[in-house]
Amino acid sequence: MAGQSRARHLVQGVLAACLFAAGTAAAEKVALTFDDLPLNGALPAGTTRSAITRETLAVLKRLDVPPSYGFVNARKLEGSPDGALALRLWVDAGHPVGNHAYSHMDLHKNSAEDYTRDIVQNEPALELLSTRDGTVSDSWRWFRYPFLREGETLDKRRAVRAFLAQRGYRIAQTTLDYEDYLWNTAYARCLDRGDKEAMAWLRESYLEMATAYLKSGRETARMVFGREISHVLLLHLGAFSSTILPDLVALLRKEGFQLTTLEDAQSDPVYALDPDVASKWGGTLTELFMEARSLKYTYPKKPREKLEGICKAT
Numbered sequence: 497m498a499g500q501s502r503a504r505h506l507v508q509g510v511l512a513a514c515l516f517a518a519g520t521a522a523a524e525k526v527a528l529t530f531d532d533l534p535l536n537g538a539l540p541a542g543t544t545r546s547a548i549t550r551e552t553l554a555v556l557k558r559l560d561v562p563p564s565y566g567f568v569n570a571r572k573l574e575g576s577p578d579g580a581l582a583l584r585l586w587v588d589a590g591h592p593v594g595n596h597a598y599s600h601m602d603l604h605k606n607s608a609e610d611y612t613r614d615i616v617q618n619e620p621a622l623e624l625l626s627t628r629d630g631t632v633s634d635s636w637r638w639f640r641y642p643f644l645r646e647g648e649t650l651d652k653r654r655a656v657r658a659f660l661a662q663r664g665y666r667i668a669q670t671t672l673d674y675e676d677y678l679w680n681t682a683y684a685r686c687l688d689r690g691d692k693e694a695m696a697w698l699r700e701s702y703l704e705m706a707t708a709y710l711k712s713g714r715e716t717a718r719m720v721f722g723r724e725i726s727h728v729l730l731l732h733l734g735a736f737s738s739t740i741l742p743d744l745v746a747l748l749r750k751e752g753f754q755l756t757t758l759e760d761a762q763s764d765p766v767y768a769l770d771p772d773v774a775s776k777w778g779g780t781l782t783e784l785f786m787e788a789r790s791l792k793y794t795y796p797k798k799p800r801e802k803l804e805g806i807c808k809a810t
């Protein structure tokens with residue numbers, strides 16, 4: 497009896513150790529990234545780009561979010577000192593900037609030559625923002641493809657990739673994306689109207705979609721890579737950011753994510769893999785691998801029509 501009891505204790509001990517290990521080691525990492533700086537979507541009445549950035553930065557600081565990349569389209573700075581101030585605030589708060597192409601060009605509607613020119617045209621602003629005490633940091637040599645479109649033909653895809661590698665860029669991938677930008681302009685309109693009920697629905701629908709897409713992002717990553725990976729979440733800096741970020745970060749932590757930097761997330765070896773696929777619509781790294789391997793998955797449906805119509809004049 498004593499032997500059986502010891503054995504049982506031993507088994508229970510091993511099980512507990514396994515559960516403990518699973519519970520502690522399983523924290524999946526996620527890096528937050530923000531596109532379309534200085535501003536994605538509409539600007540609500542009576543505010544500024546720099547005010548939106550300042551409020552978002554305060555929330556990131558309060559929530560202890562690690563340095564997070566902001567991907568810049570410098571064309572938005574033309575004639576906008578306030579946009580330039582917003583970017584200055586971003587880097588002064590300790591967050592890096594990366595390249596998102598000067599004019600947010602769509603690779604699928606332009607040649608590889610025009611596209612790479614658009615990337616180069618964005619560089620002086622990034623260099624300036626990454627200069628401190630006369631020293632330029634290379635931190636801006638990360639490229640995020642606008643619209644997540646990496647080429648609808650293999651020729652274009654490979655030409656742009658070769659250009660980026662030769663110029664010292666790393667590709668800022670994404671693995672979690674629920675088109676959060678849909679909420680920015682909708683929120684700006686509802687805020688202008690002071691429609692509290694509509695704003696409450698925006699928060700509720702956003703969190704519902706974020707929850708659903710965190711789940712689908714994890715499931716599809718397991719389908720493609722056969723294990724849990726470190727994730728990169730695509731967000732857009734806009735009118736809704738500072739309002740929704742506390743709830744989003746709480747959700748990520750509740751779901752077991754540990755927030756990290758882009759560099760750390762992309763040190764996961766999956767980010768060195770290239771799906772090398774000609775994709776008509778583009779997508780996250782995981783989605784492009786799904787396409788390359790003809791893997792099927794039913795993604796949750798977003799309330800796109802309601803978001804596009806909400807708080808519009810009738």
Ligand SMILES: [Zn+2]
Nearest residue numbers: 531532642643
């Ligand atoms: Zn963008």
